[in-house]
Amino acid sequence: MAHIAFMSLPEAGHLNPLLPIARELVERGHRITFPADDSMVERIRPTGAETISYEPRPTETIVIDGMDAAARATLALLQQLEHVLPQIETRYADDRPDLIVNDWLAWAGPMLAAKWHLPRIQSWSAHAASEGYDFGTFIVGMFAASPVKAEFDTLLDAVLSRHGIPPLQLHDFYKPAEFNLVYQPKSFHVHNETFDNDRYAFVGPTRMPAAQDWTPPRRPMVLVSLGTIISRRDFFHACIQAFTDEPYHVVMSVGRSINPTDLGPLPANIEAHQHIPQPAVLAHADAFVTHTGMNSTMEALAAAVPMVAIPHTPEEQTTAERVAALGLGTVLTPADATAERLREAVRGLLDEPTTRQRLRAMQNDLRTAGGALHAADTIEARLPR
Structure with missing residues:
Protein backbone atom coordinates (compact mmCIF):
# COMPACT_ATOMS: atom_id res chain seq x y z
CA MET A 1 0.00 0.00 0.00
CA PRO A 205 -18.66 17.86 0.60
CA THR A 206 -16.72 15.01 2.17
CA ARG A 207 -18.40 15.32 5.55
CA MET A 208 -22.17 15.01 5.35
CA PRO A 209 -24.22 15.91 8.45
CA ALA A 210 -24.32 13.21 11.10
CA ALA A 211 -27.42 12.52 13.14
CA GLN A 212 -27.28 14.50 16.38
CA ASP A 213 -29.73 15.03 19.17
CA TRP A 214 -30.60 18.69 18.67
CA THR A 215 -34.06 20.13 18.28
CA PRO A 216 -34.95 23.82 18.06
CA PRO A 217 -37.32 25.26 20.65
CA ARG A 218 -39.67 26.25 17.82
CA ARG A 219 -39.89 26.76 14.08
CA PRO A 220 -39.22 28.62 11.88
CA MET A 221 -35.59 28.75 12.97
CA VAL A 222 -32.80 31.04 11.72
CA LEU A 223 -29.10 30.28 12.17
CA VAL A 224 -26.58 33.15 12.27
CA SER A 225 -22.80 32.61 11.99
CA LEU A 226 -19.74 34.34 10.55
CA GLY A 227 -17.53 31.27 10.98
CA THR A 228 -14.71 30.62 13.43
CA ILE A 229 -12.37 33.47 12.47
CA ILE A 230 -14.45 36.61 11.87
CA SER A 231 -15.56 38.29 15.13
CA ARG A 232 -17.90 41.30 14.94
CA ARG A 233 -19.86 42.29 18.03
CA ASP A 234 -21.56 45.08 16.07
CA PHE A 235 -22.93 42.53 13.61
CA PHE A 236 -24.40 40.29 16.32
CA HIS A 237 -25.91 43.31 18.08
CA ALA A 238 -27.55 44.23 14.75
CA CYS A 239 -28.95 40.69 14.53
CA ILE A 240 -30.38 40.96 18.04
CA GLN A 241 -32.04 44.24 17.09
CA ALA A 242 -33.29 42.78 13.81
CA PHE A 243 -34.80 39.57 15.16
CA THR A 244 -36.12 40.48 18.60
CA ASP A 245 -39.80 39.57 18.80
CA GLU A 246 -39.82 38.15 15.27
CA PRO A 247 -42.02 35.02 14.88
CA TYR A 248 -39.09 32.59 14.69
CA HIS A 249 -36.28 31.28 16.86
CA VAL A 250 -32.72 32.51 16.25
CA VAL A 251 -29.52 30.62 17.07
CA MET A 252 -26.33 32.72 16.87
CA SER A 253 -22.87 31.13 16.72
CA VAL A 254 -20.60 34.04 17.67
CA GLY A 255 -17.14 32.41 17.47
CA ARG A 256 -14.37 31.85 19.97
CA SER A 257 -13.42 35.53 20.30
CA ILE A 258 -16.77 36.67 21.70
CA ASN A 259 -18.27 35.65 25.02
CA PRO A 260 -22.04 35.36 24.52
CA THR A 261 -22.62 37.06 27.88
CA ASP A 262 -20.92 40.18 26.48
CA LEU A 263 -23.89 40.64 24.15
CA GLY A 264 -26.10 41.45 27.12
CA PRO A 265 -29.51 40.01 28.02
CA LEU A 266 -31.09 38.26 25.03
CA PRO A 267 -34.79 38.13 24.17
CA ALA A 268 -36.58 34.82 24.60
CA ASN A 269 -36.45 33.96 20.89
CA ILE A 270 -32.65 34.41 20.53
CA GLU A 271 -29.80 32.30 21.90
CA ALA A 272 -26.03 32.76 21.46
CA HIS A 273 -23.15 30.26 21.68
CA GLN A 274 -19.43 30.31 20.94
CA HIS A 275 -19.74 27.02 19.07
CA ILE A 276 -22.59 24.87 17.81
CA PRO A 277 -22.82 21.55 15.90
CA GLN A 278 -23.53 23.50 12.72
CA PRO A 279 -24.65 20.64 10.41
CA ALA A 280 -27.05 19.41 13.10
CA VAL A 281 -28.52 22.89 13.58
CA LEU A 282 -28.77 23.48 9.83
CA ALA A 283 -30.82 20.30 9.55
CA HIS A 284 -33.60 22.21 11.35
CA ALA A 285 -32.94 25.71 9.98
CA ASP A 286 -35.26 27.65 7.68
CA ALA A 287 -32.71 30.39 6.86
CA PHE A 288 -28.96 30.87 7.36
CA VAL A 289 -27.26 34.25 7.81
CA THR A 290 -23.67 33.39 6.86
CA HIS A 291 -20.28 34.69 5.72
CA THR A 292 -20.45 32.07 2.91
CA GLY A 293 -17.26 30.30 3.82
CA MET A 294 -17.11 27.27 1.57
CA ASN A 295 -17.70 24.67 4.30
CA SER A 296 -20.66 26.59 5.70
CA THR A 297 -22.11 27.11 2.24
CA MET A 298 -21.88 23.43 1.35
CA GLU A 299 -23.43 22.46 4.69
CA ALA A 300 -26.30 24.85 3.98
CA LEU A 301 -26.81 23.40 0.51
CA ALA A 302 -26.67 19.86 1.90
CA ALA A 303 -29.56 20.81 4.18
CA ALA A 304 -31.32 22.88 1.44
CA VAL A 305 -31.31 26.03 3.60
CA PRO A 306 -31.53 29.44 1.87
CA MET A 307 -28.79 31.93 2.73
CA VAL A 308 -28.40 35.59 3.52
CA ALA A 309 -24.77 35.91 2.41
CA ILE A 310 -22.57 38.52 4.10
CA PRO A 311 -19.08 37.91 2.64
CA HIS A 312 -15.99 39.41 4.27
CA THR A 313 -13.16 38.12 2.04
CA PRO A 314 -12.62 37.91 -1.73
CA GLU A 315 -13.19 34.13 -1.75
CA GLU A 316 -16.41 34.53 0.24
CA GLN A 317 -17.53 37.27 -2.14
CA THR A 318 -17.15 34.86 -5.07
CA THR A 319 -19.20 32.24 -3.23
CA ALA A 320 -21.86 34.77 -2.26
CA GLU A 321 -22.19 35.93 -5.86
CA ARG A 322 -22.67 32.32 -6.91
CA VAL A 323 -25.37 31.83 -4.27
CA ALA A 324 -27.22 34.86 -5.65
CA ALA A 325 -26.70 33.93 -9.32
CA LEU A 326 -28.16 30.47 -8.78
CA GLY A 327 -31.12 31.82 -6.81
CA LEU A 328 -30.11 30.08 -3.58
CA GLY A 329 -30.20 33.17 -1.39
CA THR A 330 -29.48 36.87 -1.25
CA VAL A 331 -26.36 38.98 -0.61
CA LEU A 332 -25.64 41.94 1.69
CA THR A 333 -22.32 43.68 2.07
CA PRO A 334 -21.04 43.91 5.68
CA ALA A 335 -21.76 47.65 5.61
CA ASP A 336 -25.34 47.03 4.45
CA ALA A 337 -26.07 44.39 7.10
CA THR A 338 -28.12 46.73 9.27
CA ALA A 339 -30.90 45.51 11.51
CA GLU A 340 -33.53 46.63 9.03
CA ARG A 341 -31.84 45.03 6.00
CA LEU A 342 -31.19 41.79 7.88
CA ARG A 343 -34.83 41.60 8.95
CA GLU A 344 -36.05 42.21 5.41
CA ALA A 345 -33.65 39.67 3.91
CA VAL A 346 -34.64 36.87 6.28
CA ARG A 347 -38.35 37.59 5.85
CA GLY A 348 -37.89 37.47 2.08
CA LEU A 349 -36.23 34.06 2.18
CA LEU A 350 -38.81 32.55 4.50
CA ASP A 351 -41.56 33.58 2.09
CA GLU A 352 -39.91 32.44 -1.18
CA PRO A 353 -40.95 28.91 -2.30
CA THR A 354 -39.06 28.94 -5.63
CA THR A 355 -35.78 29.34 -3.75
CA ARG A 356 -36.57 26.09 -1.94
CA GLN A 357 -37.07 24.31 -5.26
CA ARG A 358 -33.67 25.41 -6.54
CA LEU A 359 -32.07 24.42 -3.24
CA ARG A 360 -33.51 20.90 -3.46
CA ALA A 361 -32.01 20.49 -6.93
CA MET A 362 -28.59 21.61 -5.69
CA GLN A 363 -28.96 19.36 -2.64
CA ASN A 364 -29.37 16.41 -5.01
CA ASP A 365 -26.20 17.44 -6.89
CA LEU A 366 -24.28 17.40 -3.59
CA ARG A 367 -25.60 13.99 -2.62
CA THR A 368 -24.63 12.42 -5.93
Whole structure:
Protein backbone atom coordinates (compact mmCIF):
# COMPACT_ATOMS: atom_id res chain seq x y z
CA MET A 1 0.00 0.00 0.00
CA ALA A 2 1.05 3.61 -0.53
CA HIS A 3 2.41 6.28 1.78
CA ILE A 4 0.42 9.49 1.19
CA ALA A 5 1.24 12.81 2.89
CA PHE A 6 -1.71 15.12 3.60
CA MET A 7 -0.87 18.78 4.25
CA SER A 8 -3.24 21.49 5.47
CA LEU A 9 -3.53 24.69 7.43
CA PRO A 10 -4.94 24.14 10.94
CA GLU A 11 -8.08 26.20 10.27
CA ALA A 12 -11.25 24.10 10.19
CA GLY A 13 -12.31 25.19 6.72
CA HIS A 14 -9.06 23.86 5.24
CA LEU A 15 -8.54 20.78 7.40
CA ASN A 16 -12.05 19.36 7.76
CA PRO A 17 -12.63 18.34 4.11
CA LEU A 18 -9.45 16.24 4.15
CA LEU A 19 -10.20 14.27 7.31
CA PRO A 20 -12.91 11.92 5.91
CA ILE A 21 -10.70 11.24 2.88
CA ALA A 22 -7.75 10.38 5.12
CA ARG A 23 -9.95 8.03 7.16
CA GLU A 24 -11.25 6.30 4.03
CA LEU A 25 -7.72 5.77 2.67
CA VAL A 26 -6.50 4.41 6.01
CA GLU A 27 -9.40 1.95 6.01
CA ARG A 28 -8.29 0.85 2.53
CA GLY A 29 -4.86 -0.01 3.93
CA HIS A 30 -2.84 3.05 2.95
CA ARG A 31 -0.44 4.83 5.28
CA ILE A 32 -1.39 8.49 5.72
CA THR A 33 0.95 10.98 7.39
CA PHE A 34 -0.20 14.44 8.36
CA PRO A 35 2.10 17.29 9.47
CA ALA A 36 0.27 18.87 12.42
CA ASP A 37 0.61 21.32 15.25
CA ASP A 38 -0.97 20.61 18.64
CA SER A 39 -4.29 22.19 17.62
CA MET A 40 -4.68 19.65 14.80
CA VAL A 41 -3.61 16.40 16.45
CA GLU A 42 -6.88 15.54 18.22
CA ARG A 43 -8.92 16.30 15.09
CA ILE A 44 -6.70 14.06 12.95
CA ARG A 45 -6.39 11.17 15.39
CA PRO A 46 -9.82 9.56 14.71
CA THR A 47 -8.89 9.12 11.03
CA GLY A 48 -6.08 6.69 11.87
CA ALA A 49 -3.50 8.87 10.13
CA GLU A 50 -0.06 9.39 11.67
CA THR A 51 0.69 12.94 12.76
CA ILE A 52 4.07 14.53 12.03
CA SER A 53 4.41 17.07 14.82
CA TYR A 54 5.79 20.56 14.30
CA GLU A 55 5.94 23.67 16.46
CA PRO A 56 4.21 26.66 14.84
CA ARG A 57 5.42 30.23 14.86
CA PRO A 58 3.42 32.38 17.31
CA THR A 59 1.11 34.69 15.35
CA GLU A 60 -1.64 37.23 15.83
CA THR A 61 -5.00 36.80 14.16
CA ILE A 62 -5.44 39.14 11.19
CA VAL A 63 -9.04 40.09 10.48
CA ILE A 64 -9.28 40.23 6.68
CA ASP A 65 -11.40 43.33 6.26
CA GLY A 66 -9.69 44.80 3.20
CA MET A 67 -6.93 44.42 0.62
CA ASP A 68 -4.16 45.52 2.97
CA ALA A 69 -5.20 42.99 5.60
CA ALA A 70 -5.44 40.26 2.95
CA ALA A 71 -1.88 41.02 1.79
CA ARG A 72 -0.58 40.97 5.37
CA ALA A 73 -2.36 37.66 5.99
CA THR A 74 -0.67 36.18 2.89
CA LEU A 75 2.71 37.37 4.13
CA ALA A 76 1.96 35.81 7.54
CA LEU A 77 1.19 32.54 5.74
CA LEU A 78 4.66 32.57 4.19
CA GLN A 79 6.30 33.52 7.49
CA GLN A 80 4.61 30.55 9.14
CA LEU A 81 5.80 28.30 6.32
CA GLU A 82 9.37 29.55 6.73
CA HIS A 83 9.20 28.45 10.36
CA VAL A 84 7.61 25.00 9.93
CA LEU A 85 9.03 23.83 6.59
CA PRO A 86 12.43 22.81 8.03
CA GLN A 87 10.65 20.74 10.68
CA ILE A 88 8.42 19.00 8.14
CA GLU A 89 11.27 18.32 5.73
CA THR A 90 13.42 16.85 8.49
CA ARG A 91 10.70 14.45 9.57
CA TYR A 92 10.26 13.20 6.00
CA ALA A 93 14.00 12.98 5.24
CA ASP A 94 14.15 9.17 5.45
CA ASP A 95 10.46 8.53 4.89
CA ARG A 96 9.42 10.11 1.61
CA PRO A 97 5.74 9.76 0.65
CA ASP A 98 4.62 8.38 -2.70
CA LEU A 99 2.12 11.21 -3.20
CA ILE A 100 1.30 14.58 -1.62
CA VAL A 101 -2.27 15.84 -1.16
CA ASN A 102 -2.25 19.46 -0.01
CA ASP A 103 -4.76 22.16 0.74
CA TRP A 104 -4.46 25.07 -1.68
CA LEU A 105 -2.91 27.30 1.02
CA ALA A 106 -0.61 24.61 2.46
CA TRP A 107 2.36 25.70 0.36
CA ALA A 108 4.69 23.09 1.81
CA GLY A 109 2.90 20.69 -0.56
CA PRO A 110 3.88 22.22 -3.92
CA MET A 111 7.32 23.15 -2.60
CA LEU A 112 8.25 19.66 -1.41
CA ALA A 113 6.59 17.94 -4.37
CA ALA A 114 8.75 20.06 -6.71
CA LYS A 115 11.91 19.37 -4.72
CA TRP A 116 11.30 15.64 -4.33
CA HIS A 117 9.81 15.15 -7.84
CA LEU A 118 6.60 13.66 -6.44
CA PRO A 119 3.08 13.66 -7.89
CA ARG A 120 0.72 16.03 -6.13
CA ILE A 121 -3.03 16.55 -5.79
CA GLN A 122 -4.39 19.94 -4.77
CA SER A 123 -7.27 20.11 -2.30
CA TRP A 124 -9.51 23.11 -3.05
CA SER A 125 -11.45 24.09 0.06
CA ALA A 126 -12.39 27.25 -1.87
CA HIS A 127 -13.15 27.75 -5.57
CA ALA A 128 -10.60 25.92 -7.71
CA ALA A 129 -8.53 27.64 -10.38
CA SER A 130 -8.79 26.94 -14.09
CA GLU A 131 -8.01 28.72 -17.32
CA GLY A 132 -11.40 30.45 -17.01
CA TYR A 133 -11.24 31.30 -13.30
CA ASP A 134 -7.89 32.44 -11.94
CA PHE A 135 -7.98 33.70 -8.37
CA GLY A 136 -4.20 34.03 -8.48
CA THR A 137 -4.52 36.99 -10.85
CA PHE A 138 -6.51 38.79 -8.17
CA ILE A 139 -3.86 37.97 -5.54
CA VAL A 140 -1.04 39.24 -7.74
CA GLY A 141 -3.01 42.43 -8.40
CA MET A 142 -3.66 42.83 -4.70
CA PHE A 143 0.06 42.65 -3.97
CA ALA A 144 1.02 45.03 -6.78
CA ALA A 145 0.25 48.09 -4.65
CA SER A 146 0.88 46.50 -1.25
CA PRO A 147 3.60 47.86 1.05
CA VAL A 148 4.47 44.27 2.05
CA LYS A 149 5.14 43.06 -1.52
CA ALA A 150 8.93 43.55 -1.37
CA GLU A 151 9.11 41.76 1.98
CA PHE A 152 7.05 38.86 0.62
CA ASP A 153 9.16 38.49 -2.53
CA THR A 154 12.43 38.60 -0.58
CA LEU A 155 11.23 36.02 1.94
CA LEU A 156 9.88 33.68 -0.76
CA ASP A 157 13.21 33.76 -2.64
CA ALA A 158 15.05 33.06 0.63
CA VAL A 159 12.87 30.07 1.53
CA LEU A 160 13.18 28.53 -1.92
CA SER A 161 16.95 29.02 -2.00
CA ARG A 162 17.48 27.72 1.53
CA HIS A 163 15.62 24.48 0.81
CA GLY A 164 16.82 23.92 -2.75
CA ILE A 165 13.31 24.25 -4.19
CA PRO A 166 12.87 25.10 -7.89
CA PRO A 167 11.79 28.71 -8.55
CA LEU A 168 8.16 29.49 -7.70
CA GLN A 169 6.25 32.76 -7.78
CA LEU A 170 3.24 33.83 -5.76
CA HIS A 171 0.89 33.16 -8.66
CA ASP A 172 2.10 29.54 -8.91
CA PHE A 173 0.50 28.66 -5.56
CA TYR A 174 -2.94 29.53 -6.92
CA LYS A 175 -2.70 27.54 -10.15
CA PRO A 176 -4.22 24.07 -10.57
CA ALA A 177 -2.04 21.06 -9.85
CA GLU A 178 -1.74 18.08 -12.19
CA PHE A 179 -4.89 16.84 -10.44
CA ASN A 180 -7.38 18.64 -8.20
CA LEU A 181 -10.06 17.73 -5.66
CA VAL A 182 -12.93 20.22 -5.42
CA TYR A 183 -15.44 20.02 -2.56
CA GLN A 184 -18.39 21.38 -4.50
CA PRO A 185 -20.70 19.91 -7.09
CA LYS A 186 -19.63 21.14 -10.50
CA SER A 187 -23.02 22.82 -10.97
CA PHE A 188 -22.25 25.23 -8.12
CA HIS A 189 -18.70 26.13 -9.12
CA VAL A 190 -18.04 29.51 -10.70
CA HIS A 191 -17.20 29.32 -14.45
CA ASN A 192 -17.73 25.56 -14.29
CA GLU A 193 -17.72 25.25 -18.09
CA THR A 194 -13.95 25.94 -18.06
CA PHE A 195 -13.09 22.85 -15.97
CA ASP A 196 -12.20 19.53 -17.56
CA ASN A 197 -12.76 16.11 -16.02
CA ASP A 198 -9.18 14.97 -16.66
CA ARG A 199 -7.71 17.29 -14.02
CA TYR A 200 -10.62 17.89 -11.63
CA ALA A 201 -12.84 15.72 -9.48
CA PHE A 202 -15.85 17.64 -8.16
CA VAL A 203 -16.50 15.37 -5.21
CA GLY A 204 -18.75 17.69 -3.21
CA PRO A 205 -18.66 17.86 0.60
CA THR A 206 -16.72 15.01 2.17
CA ARG A 207 -18.40 15.32 5.55
CA MET A 208 -22.17 15.01 5.35
CA PRO A 209 -24.22 15.91 8.45
CA ALA A 210 -24.32 13.21 11.10
CA ALA A 211 -27.42 12.52 13.14
CA GLN A 212 -27.28 14.50 16.38
CA ASP A 213 -29.73 15.03 19.17
CA TRP A 214 -30.60 18.69 18.67
CA THR A 215 -34.06 20.13 18.28
CA PRO A 216 -34.95 23.82 18.06
CA PRO A 217 -37.32 25.26 20.65
CA ARG A 218 -39.67 26.25 17.82
CA ARG A 219 -39.89 26.76 14.08
CA PRO A 220 -39.22 28.62 11.88
CA MET A 221 -35.59 28.75 12.97
CA VAL A 222 -32.80 31.04 11.72
CA LEU A 223 -29.10 30.28 12.17
CA VAL A 224 -26.58 33.15 12.27
CA SER A 225 -22.80 32.61 11.99
CA LEU A 226 -19.74 34.34 10.55
CA GLY A 227 -17.53 31.27 10.98
CA THR A 228 -14.71 30.62 13.43
CA ILE A 229 -12.37 33.47 12.47
CA ILE A 230 -14.45 36.61 11.87
CA SER A 231 -15.56 38.29 15.13
CA ARG A 232 -17.90 41.30 14.94
CA ARG A 233 -19.86 42.29 18.03
CA ASP A 234 -21.56 45.08 16.07
CA PHE A 235 -22.93 42.53 13.61
CA PHE A 236 -24.40 40.29 16.32
CA HIS A 237 -25.91 43.31 18.08
CA ALA A 238 -27.55 44.23 14.75
CA CYS A 239 -28.95 40.69 14.53
CA ILE A 240 -30.38 40.96 18.04
CA GLN A 241 -32.04 44.24 17.09
CA ALA A 242 -33.29 42.78 13.81
CA PHE A 243 -34.80 39.57 15.16
CA THR A 244 -36.12 40.48 18.60
CA ASP A 245 -39.80 39.57 18.80
CA GLU A 246 -39.82 38.15 15.27
CA PRO A 247 -42.02 35.02 14.88
CA TYR A 248 -39.09 32.59 14.69
CA HIS A 249 -36.28 31.28 16.86
CA VAL A 250 -32.72 32.51 16.25
CA VAL A 251 -29.52 30.62 17.07
CA MET A 252 -26.33 32.72 16.87
CA SER A 253 -22.87 31.13 16.72
CA VAL A 254 -20.60 34.04 17.67
CA GLY A 255 -17.14 32.41 17.47
CA ARG A 256 -14.37 31.85 19.97
CA SER A 257 -13.42 35.53 20.30
CA ILE A 258 -16.77 36.67 21.70
CA ASN A 259 -18.27 35.65 25.02
CA PRO A 260 -22.04 35.36 24.52
CA THR A 261 -22.62 37.06 27.88
CA ASP A 262 -20.92 40.18 26.48
CA LEU A 263 -23.89 40.64 24.15
CA GLY A 264 -26.10 41.45 27.12
CA PRO A 265 -29.51 40.01 28.02
CA LEU A 266 -31.09 38.26 25.03
CA PRO A 267 -34.79 38.13 24.17
CA ALA A 268 -36.58 34.82 24.60
CA ASN A 269 -36.45 33.96 20.89
CA ILE A 270 -32.65 34.41 20.53
CA GLU A 271 -29.80 32.30 21.90
CA ALA A 272 -26.03 32.76 21.46
CA HIS A 273 -23.15 30.26 21.68
CA GLN A 274 -19.43 30.31 20.94
CA HIS A 275 -19.74 27.02 19.07
CA ILE A 276 -22.59 24.87 17.81
CA PRO A 277 -22.82 21.55 15.90
CA GLN A 278 -23.53 23.50 12.72
CA PRO A 279 -24.65 20.64 10.41
CA ALA A 280 -27.05 19.41 13.10
CA VAL A 281 -28.52 22.89 13.58
CA LEU A 282 -28.77 23.48 9.83
CA ALA A 283 -30.82 20.30 9.55
CA HIS A 284 -33.60 22.21 11.35
CA ALA A 285 -32.94 25.71 9.98
CA ASP A 286 -35.26 27.65 7.68
CA ALA A 287 -32.71 30.39 6.86
CA PHE A 288 -28.96 30.87 7.36
CA VAL A 289 -27.26 34.25 7.81
CA THR A 290 -23.67 33.39 6.86
CA HIS A 291 -20.28 34.69 5.72
CA THR A 292 -20.45 32.07 2.91
CA GLY A 293 -17.26 30.30 3.82
CA MET A 294 -17.11 27.27 1.57
CA ASN A 295 -17.70 24.67 4.30
CA SER A 296 -20.66 26.59 5.70
CA THR A 297 -22.11 27.11 2.24
CA MET A 298 -21.88 23.43 1.35
CA GLU A 299 -23.43 22.46 4.69
CA ALA A 300 -26.30 24.85 3.98
CA LEU A 301 -26.81 23.40 0.51
CA ALA A 302 -26.67 19.86 1.90
CA ALA A 303 -29.56 20.81 4.18
CA ALA A 304 -31.32 22.88 1.44
CA VAL A 305 -31.31 26.03 3.60
CA PRO A 306 -31.53 29.44 1.87
CA MET A 307 -28.79 31.93 2.73
CA VAL A 308 -28.40 35.59 3.52
CA ALA A 309 -24.77 35.91 2.41
CA ILE A 310 -22.57 38.52 4.10
CA PRO A 311 -19.08 37.91 2.64
CA HIS A 312 -15.99 39.41 4.27
CA THR A 313 -13.16 38.12 2.04
CA PRO A 314 -12.62 37.91 -1.73
CA GLU A 315 -13.19 34.13 -1.75
CA GLU A 316 -16.41 34.53 0.24
CA GLN A 317 -17.53 37.27 -2.14
CA THR A 318 -17.15 34.86 -5.07
CA THR A 319 -19.20 32.24 -3.23
CA ALA A 320 -21.86 34.77 -2.26
CA GLU A 321 -22.19 35.93 -5.86
CA ARG A 322 -22.67 32.32 -6.91
CA VAL A 323 -25.37 31.83 -4.27
CA ALA A 324 -27.22 34.86 -5.65
CA ALA A 325 -26.70 33.93 -9.32
CA LEU A 326 -28.16 30.47 -8.78
CA GLY A 327 -31.12 31.82 -6.81
CA LEU A 328 -30.11 30.08 -3.58
CA GLY A 329 -30.20 33.17 -1.39
CA THR A 330 -29.48 36.87 -1.25
CA VAL A 331 -26.36 38.98 -0.61
CA LEU A 332 -25.64 41.94 1.69
CA THR A 333 -22.32 43.68 2.07
CA PRO A 334 -21.04 43.91 5.68
CA ALA A 335 -21.76 47.65 5.61
CA ASP A 336 -25.34 47.03 4.45
CA ALA A 337 -26.07 44.39 7.10
CA THR A 338 -28.12 46.73 9.27
CA ALA A 339 -30.90 45.51 11.51
CA GLU A 340 -33.53 46.63 9.03
CA ARG A 341 -31.84 45.03 6.00
CA LEU A 342 -31.19 41.79 7.88
CA ARG A 343 -34.83 41.60 8.95
CA GLU A 344 -36.05 42.21 5.41
CA ALA A 345 -33.65 39.67 3.91
CA VAL A 346 -34.64 36.87 6.28
CA ARG A 347 -38.35 37.59 5.85
CA GLY A 348 -37.89 37.47 2.08
CA LEU A 349 -36.23 34.06 2.18
CA LEU A 350 -38.81 32.55 4.50
CA ASP A 351 -41.56 33.58 2.09
CA GLU A 352 -39.91 32.44 -1.18
CA PRO A 353 -40.95 28.91 -2.30
CA THR A 354 -39.06 28.94 -5.63
CA THR A 355 -35.78 29.34 -3.75
CA ARG A 356 -36.57 26.09 -1.94
CA GLN A 357 -37.07 24.31 -5.26
CA ARG A 358 -33.67 25.41 -6.54
CA LEU A 359 -32.07 24.42 -3.24
CA ARG A 360 -33.51 20.90 -3.46
CA ALA A 361 -32.01 20.49 -6.93
CA MET A 362 -28.59 21.61 -5.69
CA GLN A 363 -28.96 19.36 -2.64
CA ASN A 364 -29.37 16.41 -5.01
CA ASP A 365 -26.20 17.44 -6.89
CA LEU A 366 -24.28 17.40 -3.59
CA ARG A 367 -25.60 13.99 -2.62
CA THR A 368 -24.63 12.42 -5.93
CA ALA A 369 -21.14 14.01 -6.17
CA GLY A 370 -19.54 11.13 -4.25
CA GLY A 371 -17.86 12.82 -1.30
CA ALA A 372 -14.96 11.13 0.49
CA LEU A 373 -15.42 7.81 -1.35
CA HIS A 374 -15.11 9.51 -4.74
CA ALA A 375 -12.10 11.50 -3.51
CA ALA A 376 -10.35 8.37 -2.23
CA ASP A 377 -10.99 6.58 -5.52
CA THR A 378 -9.44 9.42 -7.51
CA ILE A 379 -6.40 9.57 -5.22
CA GLU A 380 -5.81 5.83 -5.54
CA ALA A 381 -6.11 6.08 -9.31
CA ARG A 382 -3.21 8.56 -9.36
CA LEU A 383 -0.79 6.72 -7.12
CA PRO A 384 2.52 5.82 -8.77
CA ARG A 385 2.38 2.26 -10.11
